Amino acid sequence: SYKVTETGTTGTIGYDEAGKFTGERGKAQFKNDRIEGELQITKIVASDMSEDQTKPFTVKVVMNDDSIDGEYAVAEGGTVTFTKGVAMLTLKHDQEKTIKGLPAGARFTLTEVLEGDDAKLYTFSWSGITSEPRDSSKVTSNVQEGKVLSATVTNKRTQGGLTISKKLVLAATDTDVKRNFTFNVALDDTSVNGTFDGVEFKDGKATVTVTGEGSQTIEGLPANVGYTVTEADHPGYQLTGVTVDGVAVNGFEAKGAISDAGSRVEFTNTREYTNAKVLKVWDDANNQDGK
16 A cells, blocks of 8 residues: 655646636646555574574464565565565574565464474464454464564473382382382483473483382473483392383383373382291200200
8 A cells, every 4th residue: 555645736737616627737746655564573482491492483474465575674684585475484582573564454464383293392372463363373463554563472392291100019028118219211302401390300311219119200391202211220129010101011111202191101120039948957966965
């Protein structure tokens, strides 16, 4: 759309009260100014993981006007290319891009593109612009004359938990039940660092201690990340079984992926006993006591 402004006249253009041309001629000059607005998109990634802070995400901008085509200036630097009203923006955490020169009144829709594993690893929601109709999964509105419309898309990494349990067989005393058993946890994502439910991870690895017949749950771990849990050797106890989410597995390590519903592994140990044969020898010096 354009705004038309009269910039000057030469001579006289005559019309009577009825609007009929009177024959007087002249020239009028007009200037057409395109009515424009701007669209600003900001990315926020709510995650403690270092790789998420530098990960690029894609936002799709769809205009309802196919004539919006070619390069448009970005206020923060560079340009964005529209092809028949569609453009793709790449944004990282705490980054924003402001598209300049969009025609006022043009309707647009903003969506985030999450594909493959990213669709499982992250959730997203929009804020800032009141979508018409309301929908947190996308933004639909109109470019406004002389204004900057700002929308923010926030990503959160899906979280889950891992529970490690210990089961004892032939445990005869309270000492067995109170004994500490050590487990090593290794995540496939080595960028996981920090303390989760009291368990410290460094480069995706942690050591967990569980008592006999006890368990340890670690919440807040990144969902859909693979894990491996192994048990350290404990003299006097033999590892006789491992289950993952209630299903027995072959071997002596638990493998799986962190579930947002909570993953569970259980290690069963059997108490080892030693059989001893006792021989009673009676040595009374040839029955000197007469017994």
